[in-house]
Amino acid sequence: MRLRENFCRVIAKKKGMTRPILTLILLTLSVNLWAQTKIKGTVKDSKGENLPGVNLMIKDSYDGTSSLTDGTFSMISDEKGKQILIASFVGYKTFEQTVYLNGSEINLTISLREEINQLDAVVISAGSFTAGDEKRRTILKAIDIATTAGATADIAGALNTLPGTQKVGETGRLFVRGGTGNETRTFIDGMVVLSAYNPSAPNTPSRGRFPPFMFKGISFSTGGYSAEYGQALSSTLVLNSKDKAEINQTDIGLLSVGVDIAHTQVWEKASWTGKVQYTNLNPYMGLVKQRLDWKTAPISLEGSTVYRQKVGKSGMLKLFGNFNNSNFEMYTHAILDPTVRLPYKLANNYGYGNASYQTLLNEKWNMRSGLSYTYNKNDVTLGDSILNETEKGIHAKSVFEHSLSDQVEIRLGGEVIDRNYSASRYDTISKQFQSRSFNESISSFFGEVEAYASKHFVAKAGGRFEYNSLINQASVDPRFSMAYKPAKKGQVSLAYGSFRQTPENQYTRINTQLTPERAEHFILSYQVDSERRTFRVETYYKNYFSLVKYVNNNPYQLTNSGNGYAKGIEFFWRDSKSFKNVDYWISYSYLDTKRDYLNYPYAAVPTFASSHNFSFVYKHFITPIKTQVGFTYSYTSGRPYYNPNLPAEKFQSDRTPYYQDLSTNISYLPKTYLIIYASCTNLLGRDNIFGYQYSTLPNSSGEYVSQAIRQPAPRFILLAVFITISKNKSINQLPNL
Amino acid sequence: MKTIILLFTMALTVVANANDGRYVEAMTKNIEAVYKAQSIEELQSAVNGFDRIANAEKTKWEPSYYSAFGYVMMATREKDNVKKDSYLDLATSSVEKAKAISENESEIIAMEAFIYLIRLSVDSPSRGQKYSILAMQTLEKSLQANPENPRALMLLAQLQFGTAKFFGSPTTQACGTVTKALEKYETYKTDNPVAPRWGKQTTVDLKQNCQ
Numbered sequence A: 001m002r003l004r005e006n007f008c009r010v011i012a013k014k015k016g017m018t019r020p021i022l023t024l025i026l027l028t029l030s031v032n033l034w035a036q037t038k039i040k041g042t043v044k045d046s047k048g049e050n051l052p053g054v055n056l057m058i059k060d061s062y063d064g065t066s067s068l069t070d071g072t073f074s075m076i077s078d079e080k081g082k083q084i085l086i087a088s089f090v091g092y093k094t095f096e097q098t099v100y101l102n103g104s105e106i107n108l109t110i111s112l113r114e115e116i117n118q119l120d121a122v123v124i125s126a127g128s129f130t131a132g133d134e135k136r137r138t139i140l141k142a143i144d145i146a147t148t149a150g151a152t153a154d155i156a157g158a159l160n161t162l163p164g165t166q167k168v169g170e171t172g173r174l175f176v177r178g179g180t181g182n183e184t185r186t187f188i189d190g191m192v193v194l195s196a197y198n199p200s201a202p203n204t205p206s207r208g209r210f211p212p213f214m215f216k217g218i219s220f221s222t223g224g225y226s227a228e229y230g231q232a233l234s235s236t237l238v239l240n241s242k243d244k245a246e247i248n249q250t251d252i253g254l255l256s257v258g259v260d261i262a263h264t265q266v267w268e269k270a271s272w273t274g275k276v277q278y279t280n281l282n283p284y285m286g287l288v289k290q291r292l293d294w295k296t297a298p299i300s301l302e303g304s305t306v307y308r309q310k311v312g313k314s315g316m317l318k319l320f321g322n323f324n325n326s327n328f329e330m331y332t333h334a335i336l337d338p339t340v341r342l343p344y345k346l347a348n349n350y351g352y353g354n355a356s357y358q359t360l361l362n363e364k365w366n367m368r369s370g371l372s373y374t375y376n377k378n379d380v381t382l383g384d385s386i387l388n389e390t391e392k393g394i395h396a397k398s399v400f401e402h403s404l405s406d407q408v409e410i411r412l413g414g415e416v417i418d419r420n421y422s423a424s425r426y427d428t429i430s431k432q433f434q435s436r437s438f439n440e441s442i443s444s445f446f447g448e449v450e451a452y453a454s455k456h457f458v459a460k461a462g463g464r465f466e467y468n469s470l471i472n473q474a475s476v477d478p479r480f481s482m483a484y485k486p487a488k489k490g491q492v493s494l495a496y497g498s499f500r501q502t503p504e505n506q507y508t509r510i511n512t513q514l515t516p517e518r519a520e521h522f523i524l525s526y527q528v529d530s531e532r533r534t535f536r537v538e539t540y541y542k543n544y545f546s547l548v549k550y551v552n553n554n555p556y557q558l559t560n561s562g563n564g565y566a567k568g569i570e571f572f573w574r575d576s577k578s579f580k581n582v583d584y585w586i587s588y589s590y591l592d593t594k595r596d597y598l599n600y601p602y603a604a605v606p607t608f609a610s611s612h613n614f615s616f617v618y619k620h621f622i623t624p625i626k627t628q629v630g631f632t633y634s635y636t637s638g639r640p641y642y643n644p645n646l647p648a649e650k651f652q653s654d655r656t657p658y659y660q661d662l663s664t665n666i667s668y669l670p671k672t673y674l675i676i677y678a679s680c681t682n683l684l685g686r687d688n689i690f691g692y693q694y695s696t697l698p699n700s701s702g703e704y705v706s707q708a709i710r711q712p713a714p715r716f717i718l719l720a721v722f723i724t725i726s727k728n729k730s731i732n733q734l735p736n737l
Numbered sequence B: 001m002k003t004i005i006l007l008f009t010m011a012l013t014v015v016a017n018a019n020d021g022r023y024v025e026a027m028t029k030n031i032e033a034v035y036k037a038q039s040i041e042e043l044q045s046a047v048n049g050f051d052r053i054a055n056a057e058k059t060k061w062e063p064s065y066y067s068a069f070g071y072v073m074m075a076t077r078e079k080d081n082v083k084k085d086s087y088l089d090l091a092t093s094s095v096e097k098a099k100a101i102s103e104n105e106s107e108i109i110a111m112e113a114f115i116y117l118i119r120l121s122v123d124s125p126s127r128g129q130k131y132s133i134l135a136m137q138t139l140e141k142s143l144q145a146n147p148e149n150p151r152a153l154m155l156l157a158q159l160q161f162g163t164a165k166f167f168g169s170p171t172t173q174a175c176g177t178v179t180k181a182l183e184k185y186e187t188y189k190t191d192n193p194v195a196p197r198w199g200k201q202t203t204v205d206l207k208q209n210c211q
Helices: A002-013 A019-035 A142-146 A155-159 A282-287 B001-037 B040-056 B062-077 B080-101 B106-122 B125-144 B149-167 B171-185 B201-209
Strands: A037-045 A056-060 A064-066 A072-077 A080-087 A095-101 A106-112 A130-133 A184-188 A191-193 A214-219 A235-241 A247-256 A260-268 A270-280 A292-309 A315-333 A341-360 A364-384 A387-405 A408-427 A432-454 A457-468 A473-484 A490-501 A518-529 A531-549 A554-575 A581-596 A614-621 A627-636 A659-671 A675-682 A689-692 A706-710 A715-728
Touching: A002 A106, A019 B106, A037 A095, A037 A282, A056 B040, A064 A282, A064 B040, A072 B171, A080 A106, A095 A106, A106 A292, A142 A155, A142 B125, A155 A214, A155 A235, A191 A341, A191 A387, A270 A659, A292 A341, A531 A581, A627 B125, B001 B040, B001 B062, B040 B062, B040 B080, B106 B125, B106 B149, B125 B149, B149 B201, B171 B201
Parallel strands: A037 A106, A184 A235
Antiparallel strands: A037 A072, A056 A064, A056 A080, A080 A095, A130 A214, A184 A191, A214 A235, A247 A260, A247 A715, A260 A270, A270 A292, A292 A315, A315 A341, A341 A364, A364 A387, A387 A408, A408 A432, A432 A457, A457 A473, A473 A490, A490 A518, A518 A531, A531 A554, A554 A581, A581 A614, A614 A627, A627 A659, A659 A675, A675 A715, A689 A706
16 A cells, blocks of 8 residues: 555656556545545543553554644554554553554544553562662662761671661671571572671671672561561571673772782673682781780681673573681680680681572573572680581572563572581580581472552562471461552552571570471551652561570570560651752661560560661762762660679669760772772760670679670771772772772 | 566566655654654654654664664653653663664664763762763774764763763863764765764864863
């Protein structure tokens, strides 16, 4: 049809045409004019609102138009006969209708159905904080974690400024909603990491083993997480490593506590990064007076390697390896007589390997598979007693994701975590090594269905089946969550889940028949996101049961008869819009928790719990002097501690003074490839007390003597220079900081 | 009979040319529209036109190229960052379509770099490193395909200005690129009637920073 018309149109212009042909042409032309069909109508959405800008066209032709502001359209087509009319618009499903074009006007009312996977669709946000470069509407980005003052580029340190966490300054770990530090599990690219923290001296904070710059996305959940994650009672920290690097570069870091050097080599489809880091705290501890009596402050040598390979069109293979050797030696002083001191020595060897592969199997199926291996060996010597601990773990996992439609997605997977733990202790009385060990293998299957009823309502239901070889027990844990977003901004989410986790190694090694500790989470959350501002309020109730408990106060007789609860309310406000070049967030958490476990005579507030936690994080980029300045203020109300001088009915009724910290950091960028960095914790020098330790025996007047657990030094100051060498001079290490 | 065959053959050749004529005509109309568009609505309507042509002409890269250009322009006019990103997603998908037709076209590769530059501007503190590298590499690729492409040079100059401004370093390099881009705009020759022509005014404006 079109061919004929064009033919005529052009032929007609040609000179020297014979009359009959011209007549014929004119005739055809007029027929053509006659055959033009007018199509008009209105485009609406499913709610009946007019849609402007919709693209209307006759398939495989040029004919078409766009709908106007009032949703109406009108077009003329030269096509004839049976044709397909297409109406398409971003965010809506493409509409197709067969039309018969025969010259008579067609009047249509087209209703377009919204597509669900849109940016403004509701997402389940209860319990979770997501940080990523790519994901929009995320609360924190990877760089925010790295530039938070007081965290000194430690992931856990930065996440401690978010609601749901309790500051437990002497550990450096993430304590979430009345849970212990052990109840937060770390995963890299979906694979579990055992011993995710570096070792540290007793009552001094440890740092996470993995620096934030390795990751493109960090997802921190304070409860109610997906059925994909098991063996975590309170919280998951899911780290997604970066994809293929794009540029060859060498990074050198000179720090007041050590040096590091990294090199990245890039190929068309692959990249490799190797990094070596040497840390020695001795010079620093020699300059700045420490409360700890170090013989040799921590020295560590760490290496890591990262390899990325693109496979085919959508596949990505990631390999990561890390080893770490750290050592320190110090003296512990007896509380009753501080002149009596015992050497305490620790040597840690750690290795972690992770391989993961992700690919689209076809348009509807996506697969993720991975394998990880952790090796952790601790050799501790206190006086002449020796404790050697070794843990080895293998984790294999595969997850398949399938979209049934744009409204329903299913996720199925299976995994095996096999752990081998052994400890041997030199008994000074029998002069013999005593050893305990266990091997635990947990096989799991999990499934989850996520269904959107509309872009305003989504529900997710799933479950997790686990079989534990050590106790020969199978279990099923249900998970459920939903979210409702009535308008453009605010949304309400609800989450419920049942969770279980094998008791800590130090208990399982005593009684390998202990069953997993269990928890149930109920979360209700309200969140409003607008352009660069987030407000969130969340409340929860958490039920603990099957916690490890001593029988008759005997730590060698353990049962699962403990229980507890935690409840609270949390607020979060982040704003990077109101003030130019300023970004700040405020979080507040209220926690009410008690548990009856271990040696507790009855349900009491545990020593790691604090009722009120408050953080204020402020970052300001001062353009004229090319400097970023950051401040973090944190407040934590007093925590309970055990005072053996009190009668049993006053168990853990004493509270420490409140904790307060104001930290700062400054990054100065004089040249594109150079960063000068300084940070200082506790500017005000407050003497924070985390708790009290008591002498094991009473003194001559029958009293147990206390000793405060304090910060090893009032402040920690870090100075560093980061240099980047690359072909492209505009690259620097800022995103790494 | 002979006459008919002759006429038919002639007709076919003419039809082929005629179709191109029609293509150029429809494209020219839309190209005018996208260059003149003052609002997101007008841009959307022009983009719709290109998408219609792209649907009918499966072997031509230009319709999808201009569709991408229109979406990038929409992104620059949009204030909301999330919407900005979604326009850039659409631009990317149009660029992918154009690339599937003509993989090594310098103009298409330069458009890809343009998208990276706008992505960078959405959130430079956290996207700066990634997208400045991507934009730089893509522009290098575009200039490899055609060292005479003035738009690739103009975008490169913008990237260099941005970097210099962020670090407060001298703009000598950026200004050199601007001068070169202007030269190429003068000497740029193509026999493609619907080839891209945009970017000269921006380059002239950039030049102002160099005096």
